[in-house]
Amino acid sequence: MLKINEKHKKYDLCMTFWLSLFVIFGLNIHIMATIKVLLHPKSDGLGGKIFRVAIRVTKDRKQNYLYLTNLNSIDEWDDQARVVTSENPKHHQLNRLIRKKFDSIEDLILEYEATKKSFTARQIIDEIKGVTETVTFFQVADEHVKNLRKAKKHNRAISDNSKVNSFLEFTGNENLTFNEIDETLLNRFKYHLQAKETVSERSIMNILILIRLLYNRAIKMGVVDRKYYPFGTDKIRIKLPETLKIGLDESEIRRIENLDLQEGTTIAHTRNVFLFSFYLAGIRIADVLKMKWSDIKQDRLYYKMGKNNKVVSIKLPEKVISILEIYRKDQKKGNDYIFPELKNANAKDARDMYAKIKTATKKFNNNLSDIAELAEIDKKITNHIARHSFGNIAGDKVPLQMLQKLYRHGHLTTTIGYQGNFIHKDTDDALEKILNF
Incomplete structure (x- = not known):
């Protein structure tokens, strides 16, 4: 049986012969593609290396790699014979895989050369992988983000795009295919994020959840075979860490209510919005700011939740009605916003709405820190704490x-x-x- 290194020697001799003819006679024709089996080390981002067995195809000075497997150490590779050594318990199977892929690439190149069809190294590798695998992970991710923007879900689009970019920054490979996303890669990515110390465990899990979502989508599209799926019981498991939800108690809410703040000031407005949310069972800040006077009918509030599009009808408590009276003087028309943050926003531009809500939320959270200090509350207060506070008191x-x-x-x-x-x-x-x- 012909060994891989013997085949490669023949290729080297063949290339040397043809190159000599090209130099001597000045022949102006394309140089034949070359194939080489090699060990392609790569940094694992933690100070170590990954030893990847690959077949490299070179055509017109451009190279592309078909990665076959990862080895545990350099001792598992014979660089002269270009085979996996017996140090690896699966060396027989791996060497058969290398020979099979090498022969497939060689046959495909010879077919292109015989028919005088032009081709690139990338085309050869893509064709060996299979047509379906030419769709990359980041192409599917980009389509996902675009669809979110079309659906005007800009908050999630921005969040998911940031997650995708963190994965791209780590891999450094825009052409990453789904079957290259294995347990080893995902574990290294997780350790890489943990080493940063600025990314919470929940944020890491959320990134992995997005990768899993896109992988499942690719399987349904026929982009990748399910056998490559890196998630599951014996593979990458995603478990969200428990989060500590701390709300205010009744005495702390009363202290905020009893603060002597001058109406019309920014800090008084912040308190009004916070209590408005709390009194209505912790309505999310984005939904509060989107509320219009037309949503109120006979002391009932009718609105659609932004998170799940559920239609809600709730009787307005007296404390909410008192807050509304403060803003009623600024009401211009029935479809006008109750609170001022979105009055100058373009309701047809989801990005503008998102940007103004985000700016307002940041401003409110800063002011709530001042309110906590004034009310002598030693807990961190944000807009979302209104929801936790309602749950705590309930x-x-x-x-x-x-x-x-x-x-x-x-x-x-x-x-x-x-x-x-x-x-x-x-x-x-x-x-x-x-x-x-």
Whole structure:
């Protein structure tokens, strides 16, 4: 059986012969493609190296690689014979794979040369991989982000685009195919992010969730075979870390309510928006700012949640009506916004709406830090804390089914999981009983 290094020697002799003729006679024709099996080391981003066995195709001075497998150490490779050594327990299978792919590439090049068809090294590698694999991960990711923008989901589009860019920055390969995204690569990516110390574990998991989503989409598209899927029980497992949700208690809410703030000031406006959200079971800040006077009919609020498009109808508490009276004097027409942040926004431009909501949210959060200091509250207060505060005060006072409606959750299990962050009475009592000796 012909060894790979023997084939390569023949190629070298052949190339030397033809190159000599080209130089001597000045022949103006394309140089034949060359094939080489080699070990292609790459930094793993953590100070070590990955040893990748590859077949390199060179045509017109341009190179492209077909990566076949990763080795654990350089000792598993014989650079002279260009084969995997017996140091690797699967060396027989891997060498058969190398020979098979080498022969396929050689046959394809000879076919192109015989028919005098032009081709590139990239075309050869793509054809060996299979037509479906020419669609890259980042092409699918780009299409995903574009679709989000078309659907006017700019918040998620920006977030997902940032996640994709972090993966691109790590791999440095715009042409990354799905079957190249294996457990080894994803684990190295995870360790790379953890080493930064500025990326939370939840953020890392969210990036992996996006990669998994795009991989599943590629499988449905026929871009990659499911056998390459790197996620699952015995592979990459995604587990979101538990987050600590801390809300304000009744006394802290009363302290905010009782602050002596002059109406018309920025800090008083911030308090109004925060309490408006809290009084209505923690409506998200984006939904609060999008509310219009036309959404109020006979002391009831009707609106559609931005997160899940659920239509909500809720009776306005007296405390909310009192806040509305402060802003009613600025009402211009029925479809005017209740709060001023979006009055000059272009409602038909989702990007403009998103930008103004983001700016307002940042401003409110800065002001809420001042409010916490004035109210002598040692907890960090943000707009979203209004939602946590409602959950904390609600506790187990009302049935979970009712809280599900107030929170606008699609599933009761979501409410159970969320409210579990704030119900501590049973565990507190149990601990007290155990330690009461």
